Amino acid sequence: MNNRVILTFIACIAILIVFGKYFSFPLRKILKLIGNSVLGALIIFLINLVGTSFEFHIGFSIVNSVIVGILGVPGACLLVLLKIFGII
Helix, strand or coil: CCHHHHHHHHHHHHHHHHHHHHHHHHHHHHHHHHHHHHHHHHHHHHHHHHHHHHCCCCCCCHHHHHHHHHHCHHHHHHHHHHHHCCCC
């Protein structure tokens, strides 16, 4: 192989490592937000499923999704408490 090809190959690997480390932190935050949103939506679905016998319903809206996405399970509990106290 040519020295220029080897140096280009090493430079490409170094650039991939640097960008991989740079973008892995925000990617972890995004994946955590998605995981919290899915878990929160599942919890809200289960609450709505059980709450139908008690006439208790929490709607799926953008605000509720953001609250549950950021806070996770405590966000779903917060929505339940807000619904019980009649705030939402």
